[in-house]
Amino acid sequence: MRRNPKLYLALALVIQVIIVKTLAFFPEFIETYYSNGLYQWTSKLFRWVFGWLPFSFGDIFYTFSIIYIIRWFFKNRWRLIKDFKGWIIDVFSAISIIYFAFHFLWALNYYRQPLHKNLSLEADYTTEQLIAVTKNLIEKSNAIHQKIIANDSSKVELPYSKKDILKMTPLGYTNLEKDYPHLAYSPTSLKTSLYSLPLTYMGFSGYLNPLTNEAQVDRLIPPFKFPTTASHEIAHQLGYAAENEANFIGALAAIYHDDIYFNYSGYTFALRHCLFEIYRRDPDSYYNLVETIHYGIIKNYQEVQVFWDSYQNPLEPIFKETYDSFLIANNQAKGMQSYSYVVALYVNYFLSQTS
Secondary structure (H helix, E strand, O other), rough: OOOHHHHHHHHHHHHHHHHHHHHOOOHHHHHHHHHHHHHHHHHHHHHHHHHHOOOOOOHHHHHHHHHHHHHHHOOOOHHHHHOHHHHHHHHHHHHHHHHHHHHHHOOHHHOOOOOHOOOOOOOOOOHHHHHHHHHHHHHHHHHHHHOOOOOOOOOOOOHHHHHHHHHHHHHHHHHHHOOHHHOOOOOOOEOOOOOOOHHHOOOOOOOEEEEOOOEEEEEOOOHHHHHHHHHHHHHHHOOOOOOOHHHHHHHHHHHHHHHHHHHHHHHHHHHHHHHHHHHHHHHHHHHHOOOOOOHHHHHHHHHHHHHHHHHOOOOOHHHHHHHHHHHHOOOOOOOHHHHHHHHHHHHHHHHHOOO
């Protein structure tokens, strides 16, 4: 009987799924031996290999992969009837390889310890604590806004090109690592996506390519969002897979930056998350707090909202639902709603800074 290596590869997918689901019960193991061990070596290796390229190698790889997959399915369509068993084995052997590469190079980070444990922060907070931190963020955001522009009704315009912002972004991590050495970022691999237009229509501002460890930013988003989006994607590169944790680290990196425009982007980014949570808990307090925010800051928020509204389309909810399912399948039980966990990180971090 002739052995079929593809059959073994296909069957290995079942074993891989069992191993991954088992490892999910051991976040301390993942934290120690993968996120702070193996992943640190593989991610740096890929950033050294691809980071120097002025374009996204990963995007080009995706393009040729999509073309190859479409071509393969077209050429092998006859096998659905004449060789269905062989067709299934080929498909699942390929999925098995992709599943292994995805988890080995990146996705096991979804199962690491929650960030609040690493930072020795609480995971819960009261509405009173949330309001206190939000008031503090409003004061800081207003103060920075006033330093940048005298008119409190004018929105802030960043005086840098998007290319310059990408070059400047790692400095926030250089400053951040002085207090948090595990957030050291080197070498760099931060680029705009070749797929920026379809990415925008899907409703996403950036992503990490898990196979090449290139951080991709949507080049079409407003400059106001560039510092925190780029910082967010770097957090993913450092192994923080959860969106809420990457949001927190990205905001912190912008706040730690030497540049006042990055500080403005970071503080207003954190403020926006906190305001949404207050609105959910106490709408009256939300409206009272909004009245204390410089109208220029509100205009920056509106600028971002208008941008996304201009790209709304019938397919966007489908992409969001698909990504929501992806998050749920990768240890974020509440899907995209788990983004609200970032507020717990903000509240307890800023409270720890004032205590």
